Amino acid sequence: MGGQYSAQVYITLRPSVLDPAGAAVQVGLVNLGYDMVSQVRIGKYIQLTLEAPSLELAHREVDRACSQLLANPVIEDYRFDLTAS
Amino acid sequence: MGGQYSAQVYITLRPSVLDPAGAAVQVGLVNLGYDMVSQVRIGKYIQLTLEAPSLELAHREVDRACSQLLANPVIEDYRFDLTAS
Numbered sequence: 001m002g003g004q005y006s007a008q009v010y011i012t013l014r015p016s017v018l019d020p021a022g023a024a025v026q027v028g029l030v031n032l033g034y035d036m037v038s039q040v041r042i043g044k045y046i047q048l049t050l051e052a053p054s055l056e057l058a059h060r061e062v063d064r065a066c067s068q069l070l071a072n073p074v075i076e077d078y079r080f081d082l083t084a085s
Numbered sequence: 086m087g088g089q090y091s092a093q094v095y096i097t098l099r100p101s102v103l104d105p106a107g108a109a110v111q112v113g114l115v116n117l118g119y120d121m122v123s124q125v126r127i128g129k130y131i132q133l134t135l136e137a138p139s140l141e142l143a144h145r146e147v148d149r150a151c152s153q154l155l156a157n158p159v160i161e162d163y164r165f166d167l168t169a170s
Contacts, residue, residue, distance in 0.1 A: 010130050025131075025154070034150050037135045045095050045130035046110075050122045065119050069110070 005050050005058040006085040009066060009078060012043040017075045046070055049085070058082055090135050090143040091170040094151060094163060097128040102160045131155055134170070143167055 013019050019041050026040040048065070052058035059082055071078040098104050104126050111125040133150070137143035144167055156163040 012130065012132070022131075028154055029150055032150075032154060034135075034146060036137055036146060037133055037150070039132075039134035041132040043130040043132070045097065045128040046107075047097070047124075047126040047128070048122055049124035050119075052121055061119060061121060065114055065117075065122070069113055069117060 002053040003051070004085050005052055005055065005082055007048040007050065007058070007062045007080050007082045009046040009048065009062070009070060009080040010043060011046065011066075011071045011076050011078045013041060014075055014077055043076075044070075055082065055084065087138040088136070089170050090137055090140065090167055092133040092135065092143070092147045092165050092167045094131040094133065094147070094155060094165040095128060096131065096151075096156045096161050096163045098126060099160055099162055128161075129155075140167065140169065 022040040022042045025042065026037060029037045029040065048062060050058060050061065052061060062080055062082060066078045066080065067073055107125040107127045110127065111122060114122045133147060135143060135146065137146060147165055147167060151163045151165065152158055
């Protein structure tokens, strides 16, 4: 099943890491009247398009790319979905 | 079903909008040896926690918050998943 794959990568701050940008957005929402919003955490959503000989190899490459460049493993977690496209 | 809800919001640049940060990450990946990656688009992944009287009302509030503050509708699209938590 070689061909083109599409990966959706979700990068989130680890739960123990403070998110000042998220806290600022939460205050902004409350100030706009959305006072039911109690927490906001901001992460990244990265869409990759890649060629690979198989789904398995595509999975391995995306996982390596996430840990080596896309996410900072000290403060961030990542997960991803991968589909043939 | 009043109570606490969790929303996962995915904000992406519209397909017609250039993504220089994504292009820079793509070049970075190629330079690291990931030359099978042909395109990178960077968006935001926002997790909201909110209280609402019902799933329907929570859905309406999150949709309004996205269009009013979280996304820039001129250059960005958004979608979200909502679950009781």
